[in-house]
Amino acid sequence: MNISNFIEINAEKFVTKPAIGFKKYDEWKDISWQMFRRTIYKTANALKKLGIKENDRVAIYADNSAEWIIMDLATMAIGAITVPIYATNNKEQTLYCIKDSEAKAVMVGNQEQYDACAEIMQECETLEHIIAAKKSTVLRAKNSCHFETIIVKSPEDLEIVPKEEDDIATIIYTSGTSGTPKGVMITHGNFANAFEAHFEFFKFKNFTEETSLAFLPLSHIFERSWTLLCLYGGAKVVFLENTKLIAHTLEKVKPTMMCAVPRFYQKIYCAIQENLEKSNNTTKKRLFYWALKQGEIYAELKRQGKSIPLGLRFRNGIANALVFKKIKKKLGGNLWFMPCGGASISPEIIKFFDTIGVHITVGYGLTETTATLTCFPNTHYEYGTAGVPIGSTQIKIGENNEILVKGKSVMKGYYKMPEENEKVFTRDGWFKTGDAGIFKNNTLTITDRIKDLMKTSNGKYIIPQSIENLLTNSNLIQQVMVVAEGKPYVTALIVPNFEVLEKKLNALGVKLTSWKETLKNEKIYQLYQDVITELLNPLSGYEKIKKFVLLPKDFEIHLGEITPTLKIRRQVVMSKYANEIESLYF
Structure with a gap:
């Protein structure tokens, strides 16, 4: 049952076919399945020589790389347990993960991570070895x-x-939006069942010819499960270490598959809308809207599983050649399967990508469920939902509309936390997700995180994520946090998209000094007021934002304001900006 058994099978089956790709010395390189197996096995034997035994823990504290996945598979191959740590974690967060898991060895990706672990080694008796992925790392400990x-x-x-x-394959620490991170124990069976469920659900054709780009952090269950699934099925996976190079990498690597979070699609969608607004070429605008119309009709028939008339096929082909192809080229030109999770995404964005011929496969899952519980099927999916259950997943709605699940992908439990396990599992074995939803006609709709549901002093319930999601559909807004709990009305802390806003300053007649000063200008406040009013127009009066503050800098991971998966730590932000929030209620 060892999940890494696929290495031997695929190396015998594919031999010279590329298994993984990576960038080395500014050049993209591939290694074959045979070489991939060889490197994993050599790494596994090296770990054994260092004294790593079955069920020992090996941490990986690094950005995405070929070495990351090789170390992961080598660790599991010898029966040890991988402990991924977010590359953006600070020393204290990393110390917690290493100390709690009692990791015996850690692989680091850069000098800063090495230096942090060298200090941690002095404080943590169980940590015996530090392995540096890069030869350029200076070894001091x-x-x-x-x-x-x-x-x-x-x-x-x-x-x-x-x-x-x-048996446990990995312990993954939650990013901890509230409280102490918990070590989620994922078993070999969890992985195997999740993989088989996906292949059965999607019935991929020629999967071994696919290329996936590992863009999200491998330390997160979403990218980790997807990458292992791709390798398990014989597809090639290319690893991107520096996410700032995503635009260039897409055009260079030309992946056919890639998982991403909603913000990735929002940025693309907003940039297209922005360019369209700025364009003075009426002919191009007319062509674009004509193409969209053809694409919408085509995509809707395809979604419903209906046959496409020949005339529509022809018109959509023209729309694709003249308009959509240029957009898709920016994504490499070959992308067709894009799993999306981690947060809610607006239906209009999914519809837009369907229209241009790039389908976003929306899904829902947690670290505790080895990622996917539900997702869009190939056809007959419903916009605004999280799709239908896959594999052995069973779903029911409990108290406070909480989503409860059972299935072979649900975790073994939290590491060394029996009291937490009692809280999240019912007596008859249902896992409490902490999310609220509606399950009807075998389709799941997420309504909110139960912990984040807000109640105003007037007794009205507010779902912050849905409001925040609407606002971040604007290219002018980078980040937003809604405030409402115990307050008379809804307010928000808003971080502008400074790059986009700066381009609008001349037209507004506003001079940029410092962002702290510039954002106080009434014209900028009115600009954002207008954007907010338009975006939140469909909402009820009590859900609309009455007042807001424009913040001069982004919420940052290293300051603890957002998690490595870009979720806002509300209590941290509320505390840091207490004065700004208080000013909104006077």
Whole structure:
């Protein structure tokens, strides 16, 4: 049952076919399945030589890379347990994960991460080895080594350690929007069942010919599960270390598949809308809207699983050649399957991408459920929902409309937290997701995070995410946090998209000094007031934002204001901006 068994199977089946791609010395390189197996096995033997035994924990504290996935699979192959740590974590957060999991070794990606772990080694008795993925890392602590050094003389043969379905493969620490991070125990059986459920659900054709770009952090369950699924099915995976290079990488790598979070699609959608608004070419605008009309009709028939008339096929082909193809080229030109999760996404954005011929497969899941519980099927999906259950997933709605689930992808439990396990599992084994929803006609609709549901002093309930989601559909808004709990009306802290706003300053007659001063200008406030009024027009009066503050800088991960998965830590932000919030209620 060891999930890493697929390495041996695929290496024998594909041999010279590329397994993974990565950038080295500014050049994109591939390695074959045979070489991939060889490197994983050599790494596994190197770990054994360092004293790593079955069920020992090995942490990975690094950005995406070939070494990341090799270390992950090597660790699981010898029956040890991988502990991913977000590359953006600070020393204290990393110390917690290493100490709580009692990790015996850690692989780091850069000098800063190495230095943090060198200090952690002094405070944590269980940590015995630091492995640096890059040769450029300067080693200062004892029991440190470079990745290449330890594998160069290692044997290439390995007998993968057999595992039971219930044996732990990995411990993944939640990013902790509130409270202490919890170590989620995912088993070999969780992974295997999740993978098989996806292949059965989507019935992919020629999956071995696909190329996926690992863009989201591998330390998160979404990208980790998807990447392992792709490799399990024989597809090629390319690893992107620096996410700032995503635009260039898409055009260079030309992936066919890639998972992303809603903000990725929002930015593309907003940029297109912005360019359209700025354009003075009426002919181009007419062509664009004509193309959209053809694409909408085509996409709707396709969604319903209906046949497409020949004339519409022809018109959509023209629309694609003249308009859509240029947009898709920016995404590499080959993308067709794009799983999306992590937060809610507006139906209009999904419809837009369907219209241009790039389908976003919306899904819902948690770290605790090995990612996907529900997702859009290939046809007959409903916009505004989270799709239908996949695999063995069972869903029911409990008290306070909480979504309860059962299935073979649900975690074994939280590591060393029996009291937490009692809280999240009912007596008859249902897992409490902490999310509220509606489950009707086998389709799940997420309504809110129960913990984040707000009640105003007037007794009205506010769903913050839906309001925040509407606002971030504007290209002028980068981040937003709604405030309403115990307050007489709804307000918000808004971080502008400074790059977009700066381009509008001349037209507004506003001079940029510092953002702190410039954002106080009444013309800018009115600009945002108009945007907010338009975007929130469909909402009820009590849900609309009465007042807001424009903040001069982004919410940051390293300041603890947002998680590595870009979710706002509300209590941290509320505390930091208490004075600004208080000013909105006078």
